[in-house]
Amino acid sequence: MIKITLPDGTLKEFSKGSTPMDVAKSISEGFARNVISAAFNDTKVETVTPLYEDGSLILFTWNDVEGKQTFWHSSSHIVAQALEELYPGIKLTIGPSIENGFYYDVDLGENSISDKDFPAIEKKALEIARGKHPFKMRAVTKAEALALYKEQDNEYKTELIENLEDGTITFCDHDTFTDLCRGGHIPNTGIVKAIKILSVAGAYWRGNENNKQLTRVYGISFPKQKELTEYLELLEQAKQRDHRKLGKELELFTFSAKVGQGLPLWLPKGAALRERLENFLKKAQKKAGYEMVITPHIGQKELYVTSGHYAKYGEDSFQPIKTPKMDEEFLLKPMNCPHHCEIFNFKPHSYKDLPKRFAEFGTVYRYEQSGELHGLTRVRGFTQDDAHIFCTPDQLDQEFKNVIDLSLYVLNSLGFDNFKAQVSVRDLNNPDKYIGSVENWEKAENAIINAAKEKGLDFVIESGEAAFYGPKLDFMVKDALGRNWQLGTIQVDYNLPERFDLTYKGSDNESHRPVMIHRAPFGSMERFIALLLEHTGGNFPLWLTPDQVIILPVSEKYEKYAKKVLNSLEINEIRALLDNRNETVGKKIREAEMNKIPFMIIIGENEEATNTISVRKHGGEDLGSIAIKEFSDLVTSEINSNLKSF
């Protein structure tokens, strides 16, 4: 007999060789029908894996993240089989689950797949699924494994197997299909009731741009057709709100093949919006005692050797910039902190000067492979709303809390009210990953957890998620479509002060090491604006939106009065446009709607005669005929009610 501990603490005995599914059935037949995956002693196992020792067991259903992973990974096997049957001779490589669905990377050889082929693939995959074929793991020798894929002439699987140790290699079989696989499957294919192929894209073998480009087939699957329908609706909504689409339509930013992928060019409306966001934060930061600094976008190699970044950013990064002088090399800055440390070192400090809070909208550059790039959310150059606080150990707690206050102010002002915090701490099993003493790490982790508690944040602690130089707190925001985004970070650092030999003179007249906090409430301006576009669907908060008002005269006759209205709005610092093209008001309204302009002012004979304006809100609400002054007050009061002072 073996002893199995369940998550609720229950301890049950089973005969040796019982499977997780047996355990599930012992709880209830109904529950067992929903179990699709399991973890034994924190390791993923099949629901049919026989257990021979005591241990803890977790059983997962579709409602668990782990259940979905297993479901989608299993679905990738089904789709792979369908692809092999439809396109004989293609070479399979890898097929993992992802956040939403799964993909399979295949070398299609002479074949190609496009949108029009998706229905046939889905049909074939569903046919296979309906066969209710069980997924069966099978241990093979390295020689057997190599033999299979050499026969198929599949150099990819062969390469994968060659890097595995004999005795650890397993295949997974279902129906007529066999794949090299470490395991983690649902009981049988029949649980998959709905499959959708979403897209195809290029992907380099092993993610290396110098390798062959494969075809990545993205898909998603569900245990009910209804869930697929709902997901596709959400996807359609997300597509309408895609920041790349809206960014182009609203003329906020663009990319140029000549300038380079992942390097956004901010168009006038986007640059102005970004400046308003920056000014909003600058104002709050000024009140919070921050001082702005400006530092260059490059630094000598020596700077990053000192900071430790040079050792961390290696061959996968932008390479050093050589100069005519042999021994002088520079790097594009991947972070602002080394520069701010050197600013701190500008002159000696006393404890009376601390905290020093240096802020900068600092543009940093980090290489990403072209396949990883995505609009403004994954770029090669981005601007952090960065700041570094240098304080005494005694001031750390208070400073951390102040930063949380500032971050909450930012989130609330931008309309994000659904968020959690994640505290990332060390992986205690992997101490070599981290720079700095254990004592300092403990101090820092405690400071963060205490601050999160005191500020009443809804937070989780994630072991092993800390950066190599310190623990941190991240805000995880849920957007209007229910998706989670990591946004804004606060990070304690006991490491850089050592590396840059930062000191201050204490009240004891001795030299001490300051503590450093890195923080960025927006995270990156690029990513934040992308998120805000998708969250609001382009309907930005009134204080932030590019054009607040558009004036639409019904004919040229009223242009003079329209200009008078425009002028009086501008005097009240309302951002207004005049559309005096020779077009119908209907067309002008449609375009203003598409441009997400919050207020439209329609001007005709009656308005001019009565010295009023007719106001229509974005979306159609009619505010009727009002005086210009009344309208200005309305706009100003709406702005003030949304944008409180810090």
Added chain:
Amino acid sequence: MIKITLPDGTLKEFSKGSTPMDVAKSISEGFARNVISAAFNDTKVETVTPLYEDGSLILFTWNDVEGKQTFWHSSSHIVAQALEELYPGIKLTIGPSIENGFYYDVDLGENSISDKDFPAIEKKALEIARGKHPFKMRAVTKAEALALYKEQDNEYKTELIENLEDGTITFCDHDTFTDLCRGGHIPNTGIVKAIKILSVAGAYWRGNENNKQLTRVYGISFPKQKELTEYLELLEQAKQRDHRKLGKELELFTFSAKVGQGLPLWLPKGAALRERLENFLKKAQKKAGYEMVITPHIGQKELYVTSGHYAKYGEDSFQPIKTPKMDEEFLLKPMNCPHHCEIFNFKPHSYKDLPKRFAEFGTVYRYEQSGELHGLTRVRGFTQDDAHIFCTPDQLDQEFKNVIDLSLYVLNSLGFDNFKAQVSVRDLNNPDKYIGSVENWEKAENAIINAAKEKGLDFVIESGEAAFYGPKLDFMVKDALGRNWQLGTIQVDYNLPERFDLTYKGSDNESHRPVMIHRAPFGSMERFIALLLEHTGGNFPLWLTPDQVIILPVSEKYEKYAKKVLNSLEINEIRALLDNRNETVGKKIREAEMNKIPFMIIIGENEEATNTISVRKHGGEDLGSIAIKEFSDLVTSEINSNLKSF
């Protein structure tokens, strides 16, 4: 006989072999005594060079730039002789005149020279000068020339001679001293009455950092002792105003050896000052119809191949940034224009959309050798207040005039009222240097000259000073010490629109090429702030200065009232500080003077009792006891009187 034409058009006849000095004497003995240099048919000659053909002759005195150049170059021979006599065995290299004085680069071998050696060098040089030794040019064969310097074991002169063609080599003798020299000397050493060695510095042979470092001995000389005294006074004044010294004292900026030479770090007060300057220009630009954009600090190599910059910025520059992907290389941007062209190309334009005026405070990076770097005036990274105007050919004249208006507004607002303009046009003898058609160059040059005339600028036209891609107008400003600075540039460009294939649809429905104007009223923020520091001696215009007011309570007892005063100033947006340290008012005033704070408010018993403040201006003027409100109004009205709206 030969016919000599003088600058005023006079034509005189002289016997063959007459010298420029003979010509000078024919004008007047008194004038001849002042003549120290000459140019025959635009080529510099000695005053004693015999002339054998007809030609035009210009005679220079100390009052001419060319006269000073000759005077200072001749002085470098005298100083070189003094150095050889004082430090036998040293190796001479080159000794040109510079803007103020001259230098000689020497390989001192085992010797070294420091400040304390300067008087001995000056004494020896003056002794030589007093000998009234004539400078005599002498043609030598290449073999003779090499023999002399091989005997002296001087590899530098040997290298220079080896690159010269036999038959073109000349020596210059005076007293016991001989130097390889192309000519251009004053009649004799006796004309030099005052010599000052100013400094020594390291300098690489041939300016190449991989070569041996030599010692550069800087000096200056004058025909009268009094002029030297005046010059040294000016130098002392300049030293007090040196922007590197003031920048440090006022905590505006710093440099870090780790970040790298020539890469300024802006400290809080400097960053805030820079932001005020930028906001000042942004406001004016907004009124002038500019739109801000933001572009990255790198671009693909392809971008600069298209723009032509890649061919121009070669091995002397920051080298390309390689990436993990073999065929993908980036460059630090040396200019913003290629990025702005790509922004223009974001969408099709109609003539109705033009002009488009894209502005950016764009930070660019250009490699400079470490020996060339100087504070903020010569750096490796700097921020241009850049903008590019894309307009139709018909709009060019008006746009150019508008830019001149904006530039004049900037200069006047910052207290520069002494300036000239320089229009840089092609070198007609060197057409291959320039990109673009002759027709377009002519159009552009005419537009600039017309605009300069119409705006009543005091301007000169300089042939051959244009950039390779277009003619330009630069503002040359004279600062408070009488020194000239190049500041602000406006440049017409017919070239980049071709290279980037920029087009707009004209009223004829055909595709046309827009014209481009590059402009930067400040030039670079770094250089402008350096100049402003030296021009004002750190006493910035009140609207711009870091701290406008400092409040100095005479004792702790008055701190509460002091804070009330501070608060009411802050409400009126006056930048005020409170110095509540436990120090004497005398010390606080001295420090406030050093920090160049325009107004000091002294607060004691009487002030608190009468609800007033005592105000002392920077420099000592006492404004007596006034009400807080009265003082706020005074500050505000002083700001408004200095800073008009655009």
